[in-house]
Amino acid sequence: MRIIKLSPKDIDFPDRSSVSTYFKIKLPQRNPPGQFLLTQSRIAESGIAIGELIIFSYKTEITHIAKSASGRLEYPNTGNKDYPFYFIVDMNTVCSAKGNLADVEVALSSVGIHKNIVRSQGWPSIPNSQAIEKIWNSLKK
Incomplete structure (x- = not known):
């Protein structure tokens, strides 16, 4: 499971309502649909796998969950220095x-995984398991 922290510093997410617009309108219309752009250092080459559970948050609020439909891929526009990579979000799972x-940190702790996800700057990764999938499913609205 990967926790992706959306930043208000990103042009796509200046406020909370823009996050909803991004998932409802922008992400499905990307080419290919679900193309989630990545900066150079966000996810290592083998850092995300097909079917990986994803939690998206904005200012610590969990906004969306989904699964990955690809690993990390190189962005075809070689001139894009800000976002040289991307992965595909499985739009059927958003x-x-x-x-x-x-809340997620407490739930993880209850199954023996002690990981600081609230204060970490990065996008924490937790190995998938049945317990992790149960936590992820419990976040659905």
Whole structure:
């Protein structure tokens, strides 16, 4: 499971309503649909796998969950220095979610996984398991 923290510094997410617009309108209209752009250092080459569970958050609020439909890929526009990589979000799995990162941290702790996800700057990754999938499913609105 990967936690992706959407930033208000990103041009696509200046406020909370823009996050909803992004998932409802922009992401499905990308070519290919679900193309989620990545900066140079966000996810390592082998850092995301097909079918990986994803939690998207904005200012610690969990906004959406989905699954990955690809690993990390190189962006075809070689002139794009800000976003040289991307992965595909499986648009059939995107759904609105509820809660916040502190709730996820508590749920992880209850199954023996002690990981600081609220205060970390990066996009934490937690190995998938039945317990993790149950936590991820509990976030669906």
